[in-house]
Amino acid sequence: MKLPNELKIGLTVVLAGIIFYVGIRFFRDLPIFGQASVYHTELMNSSGLVTGNIVAVNGVGVGSITEVQLTLTGAYISFSVQDDVTLTEGTTASAGGFGLVSSMQLNLSLGPPDAPVYVPGSLIPSAVQSDILTDLANRTPAVLSRVDTVLAGSSQAISAATALLAGPEGQMQQTLTSIRNSSDALHAILMAEQGSLQSVLQGLEDLTDTAEAFTEDSLGTTTAKLKEVIAQLSGNLDVLESTTNELNTLLSSINQGKGTLGKLATDDSLYFELKGASAALRRILENFEEDPRQYLEHLKLIDFF
Amino acid sequence: MPSIVLRITQPFFDIGRFTMLMSSAFMSLREMGTYWQNFQIQLVRIGIDSIPIVALAAAFSGAVTTVQTAYQLVSPLIPPRIIGAVVVPSLTMELGAVVTGFILSGRVGARIAAELGTMRVTEQIDALEAMGLNSIGYLIVPRVLAGIVMLPVLYVAACLVGIVGGIVSAELTGVVSTGEFIQGAREHWNFFGPYFGLIKAFVFGFLITAVSCYIGYYTKGGADGVGRSTTRAAVMSCVLILVADLILAILLL
Known part of the structure; x- marks a missing residue:
């Protein structure tokens, strides 16, 4: 089918317009x-x-x-x-x-x-x-200022060190001379006292040997006794542990209300009955002390005597 | 006048005659209704018939630009999405319009010069004038207007196909994914870029058709003159495109 020129031109121009509009919206990230x-x-x-x-x-x-x-x-x-x-x-x-x-x-x-x-x-x-x-631009002057200060300080320190080392009669030279003199003096003292130092060192060595022997014997005995004590203590601890377990079992039974003690501990009515019985018994005893005949006349064995 | 003087003054003579020709064409716009059919034919020949070759050139331009940008720019310090940020503005601001202009210089400019030159040397234009027809209005105005109208359309097509070509080549070569390509293009999107390209397309459309019409309309000699006019039209169109490209960039950017 041969399209008329008008239609072809119109479609092409409109399509180009739509592509241009959509393309711009797309790349501008707009809907x-x-x-x-x-x-x-x-x-x-x-x-x-x-x-x-x-x-x-x-x-x-x-x-x-x-x-x-x-x-x-x-x-x-x-x-x-x-x-x-x-x-x-x-x-x-x-x-x-x-x-x-x-x-x-x-x-x-x-x-x-x-x-x-x-x-x-x-x-x-x-x-x-x-x-x-x-930020970098703002901080740069301060950083540069600090760098300048540090460099200036370093320069001064290096200059001072150079002067110290370079000066023939400087303090460094004096210090080195003093150290050398001290070293010579120390060497002379060591040479003069070499005999005394040797005897002192020998005595110290003997003392060390004695202390070593004493330490070995005493430590062996003490260690053996300590082992025995620990063994006994271990046995006692086993017994204590079993006793504790039994006690725990007993206490748990009481808490659960088993046995007399358990019922006493858990049942309030028994406690109140026992308290009432105790009060009644006390009243009977008081009455018995006041008038024993009231009770004894009913006992035939007493009549015998 | 001596030949040396003629040679020196020839460019000014051409500029003057070109200005007069375009003035006459502009004055003929009021007769446009008479030449409407011819205008439609030129729209199809200049615009629609050129879409395939323009699309082919744009697709390869986009693909090559993408690969070369990746080759030159991508490094551990530069993210791959920069490729999209380079390729898309390159196409919208420069390549889309210039490549289309060059293609049309060869295809349309040469054809217009050959058509009009042949009509001139075979005295068809003189015959039109003798019949009382306005030859400028009939031959030049439809072609120039068609060039002005259709170049922007071809520019849009070139940009679309070029960007798609760039994306496809990026995917095929693995230098950057489609998402990163588009992300980079969006990040560095230049709002004025497409409008700048559109303005260029208008100007190039005018230059190609107007210069080709001028050269063809004033062809001298026989077949040899037509051949020279054809070559000259293509070359002059390309040169003027480059000059106008620079002038527009200086003026508008």
Whole structure:
């Protein structure tokens, strides 16, 4: 089928227009068919931001910069953000990116989710700006100053050391001479007292041998006795352990209410009955002491006697 | 006048005659309704018929640019996505328009010069004038307008195919993945780049067709003159594209 020229031309031009529009939206990281909201911010230093740079939230591209204008106080930046990204009050904008191998971008730090929402066209406040290069630039004078100070100190120290070593009558020379004299004196003393030193050392060696023999005998005896004591103690501990186990078993039986003691310990009624019986017995004894005949007249054995 | 003087003044003479020809063409725009059919034919010949060769050239341009960028730039200190950041702006700002312009210089410029030159040496243009037709309006205006309209369309096609060619070659050679390529292109996206390329395409479209029309329209001699005009049209178009490319870059960037 041969298409008419008008149709071919129309299709080609329209298709090219669509490709151009979609391509630009795609590479600007904007929704192809959706809308994007435009916001503004003002930075003291734009750090090289240009139109088309990415707007990122947590490192994710959500839009792009549409305009950068120079103002008296900094740079006024307009940027578009996808409609599904909500900017709430507390959101701040800052220029980010190192700029060496990656381009600059406008970073948005979102505010609390429950805060009021910024309407499109609002001015988003800027965060305190600080990037690596600026930090380096700010710190460089101080670092250079310190380096200068250290270098100056090092230079002084090296100069002093050089002077000390180079001077024929300097302190270093005197010190070395003094050390050499002391060494000579010490050597003379050692040569003079060599005999005495040898006898002292021999005595010290004998003393060491005696102490060694004494230590070996005493330690052997003490160790054997200690072993016996430990063996006895171990036996006693075994007996104590078995006794403790039996006692535990007995106590657990009592706690469970087994046996008389157990019932006494666990059954309150028995306690109260026993208490009542004790009180009744005490009353009978008191009555018996007051009037024994009342009880003895019924005993026929007593009549016998 | 002595020949040396003629040689020196010839460029100015050509510029003046070219300006007058374009003025006449501009004045003929009010008769455009008369030449509408011819305009449509030129749109198809200059634009749509050129899409395959432009796409082929753009695809290889994108692929070669990608491979060479990877060869030259990628190192442990430079992330691979930089390839996308280099290739896409290169295509949108430079290669898309210039490659299309060069292709059309050879294909369209030479054809226009040959057509008009042949009509001139066979006195067909004189016949048109004798019949009372405006030869400039009939022959030149449709071609120049078609070039101005279709070059941007071809530029868009070249960019699309070039970027796809770059991505495909990157994937095939394994230098960078498609995701990284696009990420790099997005990070370093230049907002003005595509519009700059579009402006270039408009200018190149005008230059190629207008210069070729001028050279063909004023062809002298027989078949030899037509041959010289054809060659001259292609060469002059390419040279003017390069000059205009530099001037536009200085003026607009």
